[in-house]
Amino acid sequence: MKTVTQLEENLKSLEFKLTPEQVKRLDEASKPAEIPFPNSFVSNYDRFIGKNIEVPRKFEAISTSCNFGRINL
Numbered sequence: 001m002k003t004v005t006q007l008e009e010n011l012k013s014l015e016f017k018l019t020p021e022q023v024k025r026l027d028e029a030s031k032p033a034e035i036p037f038p039n040s041f042v043s044n045y046d047r048f049i050g051k052n053i054e055v056p057r058k059f060e061a062i063s064t065s066c067n068f069g070r071i072n073l
């Protein structure tokens with residue numbers, strides 16, 4: 001921004017509102033056809049690896065949040 005007028009115009013853009021119907025249409029249009037990597041990979045851990053694997057402690061957060069594996073003590 002170089003001028004006060006540009007600043008004012010930019011601030012006016014914050015007043016822009018979408019109706020719930022418009023938001024719904026945008027959400028539907030932007031929904032991915034498939035879950036992108038790495039989420040698609042993580043959601044398939046059980047099928048590829050199984051729940052009975054031992055997971056190093058440094059991966060404890062992801063293994064507990066994704067509900068797979070046992071934590072090495």
